[in-house]
Amino acid sequence: MNKIDPLSDFFFRDLGLKVRPSGADLARAVEAVAKKSGPQAAFNMLLRGEVVAGWRKPSLALYDHTLHLIGGGEKYGCTLAQALQDDFDVTLIAHQPVTTGDLMQWYDLDLSRCRVKIMPLGFFAGKSLGRIDPDLVSARTENPFLAVSRESGNYDFFVNNSMLEMVYPLANVSLFVCHFPERQKGAYFYVQHYRHLVYNSLYTATWIEKKWGISPRHHIYPPVDMEPAAGELPAKEKIILAVARFESGGSKQQLEMIAAFARLRAEAPQALGSWKLVLCGGSAAGNPYLDRIRAALAAQPTLPVQLQVNIPLSALKAWYGRAAIFWHFCGLGQSNPANVEHFGMSTVEAMQNGCLPIVFDGGGQREIVENGISGFRFASARELRAQTLRALADPGLRQRVGAAARERGAHFNRAVFAAKARGLFRELAGEYASGKPLAASEKPIASPGEPLAANGIGGE
């Protein structure tokens, strides 16, 4: 008599078998699944069977429609791919040309065991300068992302790192990584069909629940790796640093920073002394907001403000090392929750370099900066001025809070991210390979009215 092995148990669990069935039985069982739940379900059953039998490691596709561009969300996905490439057979799905070599260079990662698959989408050709713009898709159009859905069904695991809720997941195990629920539930909204939802901050989780009515379960903060090597931190100089993209809509509020700095100098010229403001960030060519900043600076030529646009990483690291204070205004005076910092990677980068952060009291910043301990949070321009003047006047405070900030910043580094990601995916892979029914994600998050565990790493 043949012993019932895990594979037979997986395919024929409901039959209560005593002997291993034949190949014909297998074909009949799979066809029964196809008849009941469609050809994808039958294919998925066969895929999982191979992993249950231990013939191969699970395959995983990580999808990002802007993988070809450098960004924080894309870095999140690539760092995830690096952390998982030993346990999974990882494929990165993109729409426009990009190589693993590009990604490795941009984010200083090892993706040597990953491959990239490029899937051009004809729908966007000739529209919006060829950019993959989800806003062009509506109930009146076809869903161009159906092609990605179909592709997702060729893998054991599918991770949507794109915030593109129009991709219906067809893989056995699907995860939606949400950096913020930017769009409303509307045309081709499929997030509720993902088995797991991963969020990057408690702020994001709150808005996922408010906007989409879904309680996400898995919390992994973004990886931030701007920590200087031991003993490398240079002496701090009288520099207030701000690092943020020069968004064409001005959501990072660099103009407001210039105005606040000018006002501080006018109100407290002695306290400001030789302090200068340095604005670093990336920008696309022909950015009207950057033009407005340049015009504002040209109108105040004596104001010690330095503009650093699209500088290399080494230069950025040097500014972080030299700056004593870090400003972050994103969210001040905003009514749209999407315009408030969802997490705040640059704040963590500054903290990892011992800068004293003075940041807007909202969004993900509350989870990073412990007010009065590892930095200061302000709710108004007035509070910002008061906190800045206090920090300028007290070198001891800058040193003390800067040291606490450095310690706090270490909680968000790449090693912490990788450990958390591996933990989650190993748990899911173990469940998958066991052949047992897959559990759904159901654990609720803190409701919007409850205080958030702002100082915790991981919201579970």
Next chain:
Amino acid sequence: MGATMDEQIKNEIAGLKETYRGRKDAAASLEELAGKPVQDHFAVDLWQLSDSELDGEMGKRLGFLNDDIDCRPTPAITSHRRIIGPLIVFCKKIVFTLLRPYTNTLFDRQNRFNEQLVAFHLASFIRFRRLEDRTRRLEQQADELKGQLADLAAAQGPHTPHHE
């Protein structure tokens, strides 16, 4: 023996995979792939949107209205019936041609109305935007003044007599 059986079932699974890969690739719709009805659209709850989200929604919907100004029916007339199809198409074409002078009058009038309506909405949208900007600037000024008043009050100290 076990290894041979494993090899056999491995090959069977590989063969079945190819079969079902072909069947899923041939599936015409998401419903067919998912094996169940899939809700594609959700009505946007406009009351839940923030000001700037509403702004985007208004712009998007105005764009849709603009795209639909011309409400004349598309001219292609087809039939799926193999034998009498051409006859049906021919008859429909004649009827449409005969009615065109009357329908054109109606559709032209409707198109003009649609154009005016979209233009009116756009003008209202621009006006609304300007008013909003003005309100925002006034709010900022009010906040600044409040801050200055608080600074002045603090500078005057606790001994300053208060006016009733």
